Amino acid sequence: MKVLKTDALTKIYGEGENKVTALDNANLSVTQGEFVAIVGTSGSGKSTLLHMLGGLDRPTSGKVFVENQDIFSLKDEALTIFRRRKIGFVFQSFNLVPTLNVYENIVFPIQLDGNDIDAEFVGEVIRSLGLKNMQNRLPNQLSGGQQQRVAIARALAAKPAIILADEPTGNLDSRTSQDVLSLLKVTGQKFSQTIVMITHNEAIAQMADRIIRIEDGRIIKGGESDE
Amino acid sequence: MNKVNNRKVIRRLAFRELKSNRKMNLMVILSIVLTCILFTALTSIGGSLVNGIQRETMRQVGGDRMAGFKYVLPEDYEKVKADSAVRDVVYRIIVGRAVNQEFKNIAVEMNCAGNESAAKSIFCAPTTGRLPESEDEIAVSTLVLDELNLPHELGTAVPITLDVDGRITEHKFTLCGYWQGEKVAMAQEAWVSRSFADTYAPTPSVKFYAQEPLTYAGYWQVDFNYSNSFDIEGKTDALLNRLYGDRENAPDIGINWAYTTSSVDFGMAAGGIVMILVIFAAGYLIIYNIFHINISANIRSYGLLKTIGTTSRQIQHMVRTQAAIYCAVGIPIGLISGILIGKVMMQSIMRTINILSAANYSVSAKLLMIICLISALFTYETVMISCRKPCRIAGNVSPIEALRYIDTNLSTKRSGKKTGRISPFSVARNNMSRSRKKTVVVVLSLTLSMVLVNTLFTYLNGIDMKKYVSALITGDFVVKQSETSSLTERFF
Known part of the structure; x- marks a missing residue:
């Protein structure tokens, strides 16, 4: 089943002489449970693509379907709620809420939705990511690797349709990067989670099930899933 | 959703x-x-x-009730009391005037208060002692005692020459209560008991304007409040219509002008609104x-x-x-x-x-x-x-x-390209011109705070006593035969 699909996704910044096509007719699809890496050099449009996939920014033209829902047909408020329920994010800069402790950060999207916390599932996610003993700590009391693990736990806890990871190891040393990525992959498999990761690092991309290459805003390889 | x-x-x-x-x-x-x-x-x-x-x-008016009926009978009091629009109804019974030789400088009214509230409503409730109960008791203001050269002591004998619509009688009362006299009041009050009033000023049998000639003794003054002080005159008109229907039978009314808008003039209200x-x-x-x-x-x-x-x-x-x-x-x-x-x-x-x-x-x-x-x-x-x-x-x-x-918002367009020395001043100026709207808001907020503080200080320090008093009086000094000093004398 295709969880994520794009249709001629295009994003143009500026006008006239200043016009920059950041994303040009990008078509890709991702199936349920897949771990996909989007690889490209700096300025290739991979971050723009991720922002479109996550509904953080609207395209100039084209569509994005998440579980068959055209996300840009939704108004801003509905799109935010859709994002909260269906898309988990892991950012390079962790983006944890600094005033909430580890546990509160993890369950925050669930609580924003007014849902009861599935304590068993959340507990399992916390254990899997090795966060059990640091649940009461604030983000600034954690190392970079630990913060990224919290971000992964937060993305997993809401049981989204897809997790989008934007250079998740960009701020980590190589050893920690390896640990975090392994955890991302293992927990993704354990909870049958679809993951789309952006990276410029070929070695890291190799851990993915499939690699999509992007250059000058165009997808040049691996855009469509085999399904 | x-x-x-x-x-x-x-x-x-x-x-x-x-x-x-x-x-x-x-x-x-x-x-x-x-x-x-x-x-x-x-x-x-x-x-x-x-x-x-x-x-x-x-x-100055001599009462705190919003309105009152003048020279009425007990049945009028009952009528007013029964009306749902009025509250705090009190009555006083007119007896006469004290006309002792000593009272050439002050007017002393002899009345009977319906109760303590009635006395309080005209600021004449005894602060020492109580209202009279027996026929020979009296309660007066300290100014009356002073005029009579009597000590401020309960039990003091108070001689009074009473004038009830022209009939003069001499009485010797015992002081049962007194209070600080109000110099600005039009007349001083002397309270007698109900039994004294019944004896010397019995309740008349006819309405005030039905008599010929007019006498005052025994008629009641009924004062009352409404739930609020808005449009007292309108409320009183409505009350008269309810109680008397045709206005020919209605009693005289009095509206307490302390409650009317003249006490807060337009300038004061406008000033208040501007300040707010x-x-x-x-x-x-x-x-x-x-x-x-x-x-x-x-x-x-x-x-x-x-x-x-x-x-x-x-x-x-x-x-x-x-x-x-x-x-x-x-x-x-x-x-x-x-x-x-x-x-x-x-x-x-x-x-x-x-x-x-x-x-x-x-x-x-x-x-x-x-x-x-x-x-x-x-x-x-x-x-x-x-x-x-x-x-x-x-x-x-x-x-x-x-x-x-x-x-x-990056909407500010700067014409021309300036290349010059970068100084703290130029950076500050550029920062300010980045968002003119914000600059205006900040400058305005600082200005307004200063204006506010200055206005308050100027207002408080700028009260001109002469101008203030000139609005209240017509002359610079007063010549009169009176020991009770005028309001203004102390300032000139």
Whole structure:
């Protein structure tokens, strides 16, 4: 089943002489449970693509379907709620809420939705990511690797349709990067989670099930899933 | 979309964000306290002045009831009392005048008070002793005792020459009560008992205007209040229509002019409104600026919240919750400080206008409660209106824009390219011209605060006693045969 699909996704910044096509007719699809890496050099449009996939920014033209829902047909408020329920994010800069402790950060999207916390599932996610003993700590009391693990736990806890990871190891040393990525992959498999990761690092991309290459805003390889 | 219960988590987040930003908290709370102080002080000074002027006028008028029926019979009293629109109904029975030789400088009315409230309503309730009960008892003001050269002692024998519609009789009463006489009052009061009134001024059998010639003894003065002082004349007309239908049979009425709008003139009201608007504008601009600065500083964190699924409405709710928390802290401090400052300023005004009795120029507990309530509401609304736009900015921030946010709309176009030396001044000037709207708002808020403080000081220090008094009197001095000094004599 295709969880994520794009249709001629295009994003143009500026006008006239200043016009920059950041994303040009990008078509890709991702199936349920897949771990996909989007690889490209700096300025290739991979971050723009991720922002479109996550509904953080609207395209100039084209569509994005998440579980068959055209996300840009939704108004801003509905799109935010859709994002909260269906898309988990892991950012390079962790983006944890600094005033909430580890546990509160993890369950925050669930609580924003007014849902009861599935304590068993959340507990399992916390254990899997090795966060059990640091649940009461604030983000600034954690190392970079630990913060990224919290971000992964937060993305997993809401049981989204897809997790989008934007250079998740960009701020980590190589050893920690390896640990975090392994955890991302293992927990993704354990909870049958679809993951789309952006990276410029070929070695890291190799851990993915499939690699999509992007250059000058165009997808040049691996855009469509085999399904 | 299903309605979800997530207020708790938003409240928690709002509270935590506040706790992490102490400097900002202090600034916002200070601005709320300032707004609240200004409004509370202004309203309590205004309230004290209006109250004081009203009390002074009441003392000159000689009564605190809003309206009254003159020269009526007991059945009229019963009628008025039974009407649902009136309250605090009191009566006095006219007996006559005390015409002792010693009273050549003051007028002394002999009346019988229906009860303690009746005596209180014309500021003549005994503060020592009580109202008369037996026929030979009397209660008088200290001025009457002074005129008679009698000591202020209960049990003192008080000789009175009584004139009841021309019939003169001599009496020897025993003093059963007295109070401080009011020099500004038109006449001094001497209370006798009901039994004395029944003997010397029995209740007439005909209506006042049905007699020929007119006599006053035995007729009742009935005074009363309405639920509020708005349109007393209209209310009294309606009451007369209800009670008497055709106005020919209706008694004479009296409206207490202490309650009419003349006590608060148009200029005073307009000045008050302008002050309130200035306070609102100053409070708005200060609070708006601080909220705006805070939101600009936290724009990334709002973007982050948006990214992980916090809706625009939830973010706005969070900012409003923070504003409400600030109010919960700032308003009580502002109210207490405002009342205290108002009191101190009132004392300073009192020292300037020292012709007026200070006791009148205070606000009652009820009025104080109303002032607090209105001030709290005013401040709360100012805060909520001030944070409305910053709230919208925070709520509408797009996650991507938040990452790129620079606090300017970049709409300011600078003509020409200047290349010059970079100095702190040039950087400051460029910063100011980056967002002209913001510059105007900041300058305005600073200006208004100064204008406000200056206006208050100028107002308080600029009261010209001669001008103030000239509005109340026609001459510079008074020649009269009286030991009771005029209001103005002490100032010239």
